[in-house]
Amino acid sequence: MGDKQSEVVLFGTWASSYCKRVELALKLKGIPYEYVEENLSNKSELLLLHNPVYKKVPVLVHKGKAIAESLVILEYIDEQWNNAPKLLPDDPYQKAKLRFWVDFYDKKIVLATLPIITSKGKEQEKAIDDMNELIRVLEDGIKKDFPGKFPFSNGQPLGLLDIIVAVNSCNYEAFHEAVAVVMSPEKTPPHFLAWANALKQHPLMKESLTPHDKLVAKMREIYFQSPQVRPSQNNI
Ligand SMILES: N[C@@H](CCC(=O)N[C@@H](CS)C(=O)NCC(=O)O)C(=O)O
Known part of the structure; x- marks a missing residue:
């Protein structure tokens, strides 16, 4: 389960390309994170709590605050850790x-x-x-x-x-x-x-x-x- 001490936690499932997007962005930016593998046929209470609308992975939890939807998460990562490499152009x-x-x-x-x-x-x-x-x-x-x-x-x-x-x-x-x-x-x-x-x-x-x-x-x-x-x- 997600360790509450970790600043960044990714809830995902290994076969999902949506989750892979987030994993790649975190690695690209060099952001340390904890990974929680979800079983989609028996979703954890934490996942349902963090993504009550879609109940899907990926979910990123940063300092206890949850963000859902892979593209939203990727833009959040780029803005929050705005070191290179930038995922989006500035213009x-x-x-x-x-x-x-x-x-x-x-x-x-x-x-x-x-x-x-x-x-x-x-x-x-x-x-x-x-x-x-x-x-x-x-x-x-x-x-x-x-x-x-x-x-x-x-x-x-x-x-x-x-x-x-x-x-x-x-x-x-x-x-x-x-x-x-x-x-x-x-x-x-x-x-x-x-x-x-x-x-x-x-x-x-x-x-x-x-x-x-x-x-x-x-x-x-x-x-x-x-x-x-x-x-x-x-x-x-
Ligand atoms: N639009 C979402 C799609 C995420 C998605 O479809 N996740 C799937 C795994 S690939 C899921 O959690 N499915 C569980 C369900 O539908 O109950 C995103 O970009 O994050």
């Missing part, structure tokens, strides 16, 4: 643009995974094409709004958008093995693919990514629980 317009693409990634691209894991065959192929089309929109948008910044490469400090993209896209090989090939040189816009690969090589990602086999097992569990995918009695 208001650049900041607004960055927030726009983070929001697009969160609302469109993350959610586009759902039709892929709840389908198979032709329907799944269509869902994969739709996902790559959204990635193309993101890639074009970033090129336009942040000229010369693409590809965000190895060696550069990670920013908010890198974190958001990294926690999902760096795992693409596990997703391929467990569910289906979504990102490939044939279908995926090249700069985005190069970005995902560069992020995967970042030392922090290497240290923080869930081991491939553990993730494949979890993704398979989720995929085969999906009613559209699970073989029905009639199909056997």
Whole structure:
């Protein structure tokens, strides 16, 4: 359980990319924290107390005060510990643009995974094409709004958008093995693919990514629980 003495406590669950976002931001800023692993099928009283509205992880507790929702938490971390590396740019317009693409990634691209894991065959192929089309929109948008910044490469400090993209896209090989090939040189816009690969090589990602086999097992569990995918009695 969360030790009341710790100044920063993160309530999370290991397989959640939303929680990984917060973990990465804390590590990137060098903030010491205590981690509390939640069992989502039996949530702790502390989690329900700290996030009574959504009852979800991640929750960050700083000096006894709770903050919920990963993107809110990331902005809080950047403002509260405003040492380098900065997760958001200082310039208001650049900041607004960055927030726009983070929001697009969160609302469109993350959610586009759902039709892929709840389908198979032709329907799944269509869902994969739709996902790559959204990635193309993101890639074009970033090129336009942040000229010369693409590809965000190895060696550069990670920013908010890198974190958001990294926690999902760096795992693409596990997703391929467990569910289906979504990102490939044939279908995926090249700069985005190069970005995902560069992020995967970042030392922090290497240290923080869930081991491939553990993730494949979890993704398979989720995929085969999906009613559209699970073989029905009639199909056997
Ligand atoms: N919008 C939230 C999403 C968080 C979320 O969906 N958390 C999941 C784990 S990945 C959760 O706690 N689910 C428990 C539940 O829905 O009861 C965020 O960005 O933090």
